[in-house]
Amino acid sequence: MSLKQWGAVLTGCAALLLTACTVVDLDADGKPIIPADPNAKASFDNQTPQQIAQQTWQSRVLNTATRHALGSSELATQLKTLSSTPHSVFVRLTGKVEKVDSSNEREQKLVMIVNGQPLEIQSGPVIRGNAIRDAAGFRFEEFTNQVQFAQLSRAFNREAVTHLPKVDGSWNGKTASVVFAATLTNGKADDAAALELKQEAP
Template sequence: MKRMRAILAISLALAVSGCTVVDLDASGNPIMPKDPHAKPGYSNQTPQQIAEASWQSRVLDVAQQHAMSWADMETKSSTVKAGGSESVFVRASGTVAALDESNSRERILTLTLNGKPVRVSIGPVMRSNALRDAAGFRFEEFTNQVQYAQLTRALNRHAVQQLPKVDASWVGKPVQALLAVEMGHGTVNDVMAVELKSGEAP
C-alpha cells in the first residue's frame, strides 16, 4: 500500500510540474487556448447567419480575387476530370436575350456571352451548389452533411436578396454579371447570378 501511495504521489507531482499556467476570464473561468485542429465555430450558427457573416470575406472578396472571364472558364472546363465537377466565379459582360418567368420560383435569365446563349438562374429559388463550392466552403468545416447542405440554400437565398429586380425591361440591354459556375468536363452544368448590373461596363 505504501508503495502504491508513493507511486501515486510521484505521478501527481510530475503531472502538476508539467502543467502550464492558464489565464482566467472575468468570471474566474480558465481561458483555454484555441485548438489549432478544431473546426470553425459554425456549430453555434444557423446556415443563414453563416451566409450573412461570411458574404463579404468568403464570397465577394474571393470572387474579386479569383473570378475569371467566360472564355477562360470554358478553357478551364476542359481540364475537369470526366465525371467530375468544379465550381468557379466568372465575371462576364453580355446582353440579355430573354427572361423566362414561366416558373415564378426558378426564373431564368438568358445572357448572350461570347456569342452563345447562357442560361442563368436568378431565383428566388436556385438549386445549385456552385456558389458554395466556388467560394471554397469545405465539408470539413461543418458539423455534418445536413448543415453543409443547408448552407447551400442559405447562400443562394442571400445571393438572391442582393440582386436587383429583373424584369422584361432588361431584355435586349447590356449587362455586367458576377456568376457562380459549375463546370463539368468541357461543359457548363449550372450558372447562377451573384451580382447583376444593367448597362455597359464603366
C-alpha cells in the same frame, strides 16, 4: 521532522503551487472562462447555415469572386477540358441579355450568349445548386455533418438573392454585367447563380 517543520514545508509548497497557477475568470454560472486558443481551427459548429452565409458573404464569397473570377475566354478554356468531375468557379461577364426566362416566377433566369452558347443564370427568388458554396472553397471538413454542409448551399443561395435587383422583361436586349458561380461538368456550366447583377448604360 517535527509537525511544525512539516507545516512549514506544506505551506511553502502551497505557495509555490499558487504562484504557478493562472487566475481564471468565472462566468455567471461559476464555471471557468477558458480563453480561445488562437491556434485553433475556425469552426462553424455553433452557427446556423444562415449565420455562416451572412458572416462570410463578403470575405469568403465576394472577395474570392473578385480575386478569382474567370472571364469568357478563361471559362471557354475550362469547359473544353470536358472533365467529368464537377468543380465550381466564379465568372464575371458583360454582355447582352438575350431574354429573361420567367416561365417559372420563382426560378427566373437570364439567358446570355457566352462563347456562342446560351447560358442560363439564375436570379431568384429561388436559386438551386451548390455552385456558390463550392466556388467559395467551403469543404465538408469544416462542418459538423453533411446536413449542415448541404443547408449552407441553400443559405448562400438565399443570401445571393438579397443582393440582386428585381429582374423582369425590361432587361431583354439590355447590356448587363454579372458575377456568378457555376458548376462545370463535361463541358457544360450548370446551376449558374448570380451574385452581382446590374444593367450597363446604353
